[in-house]
Amino acid sequence: MKLPVKMTINGQSYSHEVEPRLLLVHYIRETVGLTGTHVGCDTSQCGACTILMNGQAVKACNFFAVQADGANIMTIEGLAKDGELHPIQQGFWEKHGLQCGFCTPGMIMSAYQMLERYPKPSEELIRHQLEGNLCRCTGYHNIVKAIEWAAEHMPAKK
């Protein structure tokens, strides 16, 4: 039996009828058509599918679309504004924080929550906060540097 769901993604509202077993990540990628959110391990370990739901990082492969009914969601596509990269995206560019790029959307969404909670993170804290995001290329060093760069360049909170 299909159920109605309604949610806001990157400021735009969407309504669909979905099967309860439809995972949020597939809803975002296949129903809504935003394919920046990736499916990596599909077991909630690698973090490639990380999105923000009501301001909190969530692994969208481990969540049903029906659970997100009424939620406010932000995906990687919601970060850049008017063609300008968000400071975290810019940090990954400046510090070469990616190689193949598959884990990058999840890394950036996790970094977004991290910098909301800890605006001036130490290297140790960055590494601890990235435990849910696996990268098989970089060895993490440049990802950590990218987040440090972003922390220095984030606009001051109002």
Next chain:
Amino acid sequence: MYPAAFDYHAPGTIKEALDLLGKHKDDAKLLAGGHSLIPMMKLRLAQPKHLIDLRKVPGLSGIKQDGNMLAIGAMTTHWEVESSSVVKSKLAVLSEVAALIGDPAVRNRGTVGGSIAHADPAADYPAAMIALGAEMVCEGAKGRRTVKVDDWFKGLMATAVGEDEILVEVRVPVLPASTGAAYMKFPHPASRFAVVGVAAAVTLDGKGACSKASIGVTGAGTKAVRAKGVEAGCTGKKLDAAAIEAAAQKAADGVDVQADLQGSVEYKSHLCRVFAKRALTEAVKRAGG
């Protein structure tokens, strides 16, 4: 991967949730944060026909102090425990345990009640709840009852909660005077589950000897257990390095240590002893010893 089809329910009251549970019985599963259940459903290790999501049931989340207990609603997330000022000031070790679970995204969704009711043999909270002497409040059609932690974990992913009951609250005593507590674990590098984890709470008497030790071990066997040998080895002793070392040697005694992908029985038994020693050392230090 996607699960077998199911009907989704999101009841708005505890009574409605209990009615659904009573109606569908074994065909239903309760959904809290879903960070254990949904992976199992995706692997089709669990195929409930009805999923009862508790997210709209009021009154199931939040942390408050009730006398010498912290009353933690079952739907309280790990992040809420980790970041709670009440927990940090009254029972800091519990906030530390929460901060070691999974990763930040998992902690945003995973709940205290979900973890305790699911009773994964490698989960972190069970060891801590044993060491801290927690109690679980279950609600059924006939009202509420309280179960002490030593009667809670029954076996592999099996607990004392009735099939027609919902775990609604976990009550954890704040530490008595002259007591220190610590949790140490060896995490699996990808899942962050405990390969082995040991929680210790130690109370010292006026002369600096241990008057009470409470030790929980997770990860090693089919369920979290109390390490009675270590507790007996501590009680009445002044816990210097040699006494801790001797007591920790008993950490795998009485644990049904299971070999798995993480390691052999011998290896995991060794980890029990190593992490018992580390947890005890830190707990004694925090107790002022």
